[in-house]
Amino acid sequence: MVVALGVVPTASAASQATGAVSGVGGKCVDVAGAGTVNGTAVQLWDCNGGSAQKWTVGADGTVRALGKCLDVTGQGTVNGTKSQLWDCNGSGAQQWSAEADGHLKNPQSGRYLDVPGGSTVNGTRLQIWDRNTNPWQTWHLPDGGTTPPDSCAAGLDSGQYNTPVSYAGKTYQVLVHIPDRPAGTRLPMVVNLHGSQSTGQGQLTYSAMATAADSNGFVVVAPTGVVPSGSGYIWHVPYVTPSGTRDDVGFIRQVIDTLTVSACLDPTRIYATGYSGGGRMTSALGCMLPDRIAAIAPVAGIRSGRPDPSGADRPDPASCAPSRAVPVIAFHGQQDATNPYDGGGDNNAWRYSVPVAQQRWAALNGCTAGPTSEQTTTHVRRTVYANCRDGADVELYTVSDGGHTWPDTPHDNGNGTVTHEISANALMWEFFKKHPMPPPAR
Known part of the structure; x- marks a missing residue:
């Protein structure tokens, strides 16, 4: 202990x-x-x-x-x-x-x-x-002898509240939701990133992830961007968002490191998800923080690097080169008018298609089987690349009638049909549980 x-x-x-x-x-x-x-x-x-x-x-x-x-x-x-x-x-x-x-x-x-x-x-x-x-x-x-990885100081109290994180000379208030737990028990954590023009509180509400955290025993952290946009903020996504603001990859690294100590977290079970612009930021974290984040789950926002300047229908290999294979599970509606499933759209950061993004992650992870697809429900198809390095499979849930939405959210954001045939929260958590950080090589 x-x-x-x-x-x-x-x-x-x-x-x-x-x-x-x-x-x-x-x-x-x-x-x-x-x-x-x-x-x-x-x-x-x-x-x-x-x-x-x-x-x-x-x-x-x-x-x-x-x-x-x-x-x-x-x-x-x-x-x-x-x-x-x-x-x-x-x-x-x-x-x-x-x-x-x-x-x-x-x-x-x-x-x-x-x-x-x-x-x-x-x-x-x-x-x-x-x-x-x-x-x-x-x-x-x-205090003598052993150091179990699942035991630590008591950590922050259970509940939902803001906690301070210092980064680059400034202190930010970061929203956390911590379920009840036995004292000293290290918990997994899911970093949950808001979409453009939203906030951490808005994302925690929209995704309804607090309930899943309480049921499954994991911490949710929902930070907020600092670049003003509409009624909220956007993330500084590497290569695609104007620079000159907070380095959000570095900031989220600091959020993880700070809460690993203060909230008594298991550093081998840190995961990331996000919606829309937060999904694009989540994808960037998979590219750039593979030493911190065990697996990612972008919703309505899977990317595998910026569009290639020499051919925008594919990702730029130089912009996403993680040091290890990163497991990926993604969710996307085929009727998404904001981040179109087939690529294109008004956003210069969104040019190549969702299947191309999945295929690129499979290549990065060294997958040798797939893609295989199965119709899981009336409107939902699951596509999988398997036999990947370190078991880092790449899964995509495609919702044929789905809009720019979070599967099974109880909140209608006016961006198209919300499917209730699957739950993004339930499926990503089952995926995360199977994919802790692999043991380090030394």
Whole structure:
């Protein structure tokens, strides 16, 4: 079990406290290459249970791994001084004090163990920095032995409310819906992105996903864009939305990293969906955040990169090149007049067809079987590419009479027929459950 840092452990407890120290993004404090040479970097890495991630919290205020101590390089006291592994010598550079809210202080410098910029890239070297409220200064110590991936600090309370996320020097209020759960249980999360001219609250209402979250035990986060449009906002979709505003890929990465800690999430079960412009943004996240998002489910908005400038009836390969195979389930109405099923339309970002987008994802995922189609209901056809790399299948539900709508929503937005023959929420959740993040390679 892992507990949030509290007071400095007592001798009787601390001498037996050995296990992982985890932080932002659900990643672990790690000794680079399991090296034991003095000066070996102490870094952030995917949690793997190896000896380089087994730390003993000592009664003497030290934090030890591989027989050596977590040390501030050169006994430095300035912001940005890097951490390292060094022979235990009793110096102030090797003293650490745990605070009740999860901070780990080096009293000699008066500064705190910190991840530079909140990066969760493997190999990010840890440092000391002035105390702040960013999640990359929140740590969880072992209380002896094991670190189950489904256990963590209690996290945010259940309910629906706004919670702060800091990004690029600004703080944004992000809407979350958290179901009831046993204390300390890590939950999956679905990032649910609104369509153009809407908001996070509007999307949570329109998709009716809060009910599905309560029934199935997952967190929903519904952030809001910052580019004003109509009565709401649009997303800064890479390559297709005018630049010069918030980097929404970076912002959503920060939302995920912040809530993984503050809301007690399972980092291997983070998913994304969205409607219309939010579906296009969801597709972009599949292209650009495959290290955070396990699978995607665009609704009325599946893309696989921007239209190719040399031929707009196909996607530009350079604009979507994920580092791994990303499972995809999509929903689209054939009577969609906003993002037409067959491509074209008034939107320059929407030129190639929905089947071409699905086919491109199948190629990216290395699928070797399909497409196969079956009529699942009177007006709904399911098309699947299978035998894909890492099991990352690509599914499309086509609604023959469907408009620019969310299947089974109880709300009519005036954009055509809403099918109730299938439920997008139910089908995508069943798909998500089958597709957690694959184990990392090291």
